[in-house]
Amino acid sequence: MDKLTDLTLHEARRLLDAGEIRSVELTEAFLNRIRAVEPRLHAFLTPTPEMAMEQARAADEQLRKGPAENPMLGLPIALKDILSTEGTRTTCGSKFLENYIPPWDGTVVAKLRKGGAVFLGKTNTDEFAMGSSTENSAYGPTRNPWDLNRVPGGSSGGSAAAVAADECLAALGTDTGGSVRQPAAFCGVVGLKPTYGRVSRYGLVAFASSLDQIGPLSKDVRDAALFLEAIAGHDRNDSTTAPRPVPSYTAALHESRGVEGLRIGVPGEWFGGGVSPEVAEVVQAAIARLEGMGASIREIHLPVSEHAIPIYYLIAPAEASANLARYDGVRFGLRAGGADDIWELFARSREAGFGAEVKRRIMLGTYALSAGYQDAYYKKAQSARTLIKQSFDRAFEEVDLIVGPTTPSTAFRLGEHANDPLAMYLEDIYTIPVNLAGLPAISLPCGFAQGLPVGLQMIAPAWEEERLLGAAYRYEQATDWHTRAASAVPT
Amino acid sequence: MSLTLKQVEEIAELARLDLSRGEKERFRDQLSAILDYAERLQQLDTSDVPPTAQVTGLVGVMREDVITASFTQDEALANAPQDQDGFFVVPTVLEES
Numbered sequence: 360m361d362k363l364t365d366l367t368l369h370e371a372r373r374l375l376d377a378g379e380i381r382s383v384e385l386t387e388a389f390l391n392r393i394r395a396v397e398p399r400l401h402a403f404l405t406p407t408p409e410m411a412m413e414q415a416r417a418a419d420e421q422l423r424k425g426p427a428e429n430p431m432l433g434l435p436i437a438l439k440d441i442l443s444t445e446g447t448r449t450t451c452g453s454k455f456l457e458n459y460i461p462p463w464d465g466t467v468v469a470k471l472r473k474g475g476a477v478f479l480g481k482t483n484t485d486e487f488a489m490g491s492s493t494e495n496s497a498y499g500p501t502r503n504p505w506d507l508n509r510v511p512g513g514s515s516g517g518s519a520a521a522v523a524a525d526e527c528l529a530a531l532g533t534d535t536g537g538s539v540r541q542p543a544a545f546c547g548v549v550g551l552k553p554t555y556g557r558v559s560r561y562g563l564v565a566f567a568s569s570l571d572q573i574g575p576l577s578k579d580v581r582d583a584a585l586f587l588e589a590i591a592g593h594d595r596n597d598s599t600t601a602p603r604p605v606p607s608y609t610a611a612l613h614e615s616r617g618v619e620g621l622r623i624g625v626p627g628e629w630f631g632g633g634v635s636p637e638v639a640e641v642v643q644a645a646i647a648r649l650e651g652m653g654a655s656i657r658e659i660h661l662p663v664s665e666h667a668i669p670i671y672y673l674i675a676p677a678e679a680s681a682n683l684a685r686y687d688g689v690r691f692g693l694r695a696g697g698a699d700d701i702w703e704l705f706a707r708s709r710e711a712g713f714g715a716e717v718k719r720r721i722m723l724g725t726y727a728l729s730a731g732y733q734d735a736y737y738k739k740a741q742s743a744r745t746l747i748k749q750s751f752d753r754a755f756e757e758v759d760l761i762v763g764p765t766t767p768s769t770a771f772r773l774g775e776h777a778n779d780p781l782a783m784y785l786e787d788i789y790t791i792p793v794n795l796a797g798l799p800a801i802s803l804p805c806g807f808a809q810g811l812p813v814g815l816q817m818i819a820p821a822w823e824e825e826r827l828l829g830a831a832y833r834y835e836q837a838t839d840w841h842t843r844a845a846s847a848v849p850t
Numbered sequence: 851m852s853l854t855l856k857q858v859e860e861i862a863e864l865a866r867l868d869l870s871r872g873e874k875e876r877f878r879d880q881l882s883a884i885l886d887y888a889e890r891l892q893q894l895d896t897s898d899v900p901p902t903a904q905v906t907g908l909v910g911v912m913r914e915d916v917i918t919a920s921f922t923q924d925e926a927l928a929n930a931p932q933d934q935d936g937f938f939v940v941p942t943v944l945e946e947s
Contacts (some may be wrong), residue, residue: 462925556906567903598911599904667890680865687866689938701943706868718867722858722877723884725865736888741901743894748902780880781887797905820903833924 362784363388364525368434368582369609371528375418375433376426382433386415386477393479393526396848402501402511402521404440406480411435414477415514421475429474431589435519437530440481441488441514442468442573443562450498451564452484452514455686455693455712465562466597467504467573467590474589479527483517486714487683488533488566490514490540491786492776500773503545504813504845509770512542518576518807519546523845529577529586535567536671537573537765537790540802544765546816547804547843549831550576551583551778554821555797556601557585559594567678568599570671570794580803580832583607587824601822608828615829618652624659624758629789635768637808642764645805645815649762653838659754659761663746667792668784670747673727673740674795679717680724686712696698719780748796757819764789765788765802765814789816799824801831804840812840851885853878 363385366374374380375793377839389410397403409775418433427433438444441451443465464472487497493501493516501516503509511520515532522530532539534552540606543550552574560571593597625646630639650656666752688694688708695707713721727736736768754761769787776783793800805815815834819827835841844850856947858878869877923936932939 459929462921462928533904556908595913598913599906599908601906601908663894666891669891672884673872673888673891684866688931689940690926691929692931697911698941701940703868710868710870713867715873718869718873719877721865721867721879722861723881726853726861726881726885729861729864736885739891739894739896740888740903741903742896742899743891744902745899746894746896748905781883784884799869839945 364392367578382415382418402517403480432475435477437527452486454497466559485514488514512545514538516542522548524848528747535570535788543802545770547812549804554799559597565682567675585677611825612832617833621654622758623654624761626661629763641806641813664792670740670743671791676720676724680721751796761818765816769811
């Protein structure tokens with residue numbers, strides 16, 4: 360057997376159930392790995408080794424009685440530090456919440472805790488998930504395990520780097536405009552954004568409520584299916600979750616028809632001027648591979664998708680400006696001193712607690728919602744959002760799946776976009792349309808450009824996660840990109 | 851679309867952000883650039899297109915109104931920057947008449 364930290368969720372599951380390894384030794388291996396690589400990567404904001412060992416011992420206790428009833432029992436994972444965890448500080452990458460210790464678990468965290476998962480710690484994120492590089496974290500950036508001078512992507516960059524560097528079996532991230540898929544692409548791992556409403560957002564600290572969705576980052580597609588199965592489902596505490604049964608996504612990997620005979624659409628617009636030639640070449644090769652496996656490939660058009668960035672950067676900041684109004688220095692979080700009245704207290708606390716990108720988006724959203732401008736910006740963007748959704752609906756009348764690049768380029772250098780917010784926003788041009796339409800999508804490794812991983816994005820109609828995962832799994836089985844180890848951390 | 855410093859100050863007032871002079875100038879330039887970019891949306895004809903606020907298709911979701919366990923007063927106050935006698939403490943809200 361390889362090193363314990365090389366295992367996937369499903370391999371570790373099998374070994375734990377067979378009694379060949381114990382959760383305690385698995386957890387210790389990951390805690391050692393975290394200690395070894397964290398000085399270089401900074402994927403974690405708050406490691407939780409004591410809790411992890413306690414949960415591992417409890418899991419071993421249960422496993423002594425027989426194989427696990429819950430698929431996550433005894434499996435060491437990491438959580439993006441924007442998921443509310445009872446008794447463990449939840450900073451959202453913000454100075455505002457530096458000392459905030461939630462008195463409650465969000466629904467997904469509670470499911471995992473109850474199921475006996477082992478929590479290794481909370482991972483780094485752009486402040487309130489606003490960013491594409493983790494450079495907007497108030498606690499310093501995470502570095503890419505393939506090249507320490509490059510970003511891991513964001514906002515779930517800590518989770519993606521932790522999975523890529525074998526610091527955990529898998530991790531949770533959140534995806535509002537690409538924040539699971541883009542870091543997965545940059546770090547050479549699998550990232551899944553479920554259909555909006557598939558996974559409860561209760562306890563996910565809100566950024567843009569109509570777009571946010573929790574999703575897993577993992578070493579392979581089967582792990583993504585297994586993890587999704589553990590977190591999906593209706594929740595009475597989130598009225599936007601659908602009252603639909605959760606199918607067995609792991610069973611669907613084999614039962615779904617896979618790639619054979621699948622009609623795959625490739626948006627012509629996504630191979631225009633925006634994408635780098637190296638990424639285009641690698642993704643075209645992956646599409647040719649899919650064709651070789653029996654898919655029929657056709658070019659499709661998503662004409663409005665080129666407007667997705669301005670639509671998103673009006674809608675998401677508008678929702679953020681409302682959601683972040685709660686940070687006022689009164690009930691929790693940072694409070695600035697020296698205020699004479701409550702208005703000063705609000706304005707000074709928010710000024711002191713938020714970083715530049717969060718302020719920029721609050722300002723943008725406030726403007727887009729303000730009297731006299733709401734129709735021209737916010738309402739216009741909402742109508743344009745309808746057009747995006749309609750263009751996907753039309754495309755899915757002709758094809759079963761849409762495939763293209765996850766990102767226009769491979770991981771960029773730290774600081775490369777520091778003074779140009781718009782350039783940073785353009786990094787999410789292929790992922791944002793999917794959030795606006797609420798669709799499920801996955802990014803999986805499909806090759807390398809100059810030594811850096813490239814992500815292949817697959818998009819399915821709403822609620823077709825089984826088709827999505829089935830096709831992704833067959834592609835993964837036919838290739839070995841997902842097995843490559845990150846090159847800038849010790850093996 | 852070019853924002854003035856005065857407009858930036860008005861937005862900051864609405865957003866309750868006590869921005870520094872440097873931030874105001876930076877945001878004036880950056881937000882103007884972003885809004886310029888957003889101008890391209892005006893090319894889209896959306897005259898007969900209804901707005902999309904959410905994509906779930908769910909409408910008027912209801913649930914049973916049942917009492918469940920909630921936080922204790924201590925738990926609710928545990929993260930408060932300042933509290934006293936079971937209350938959150940804030941500076942003066944009302945002016946003396």
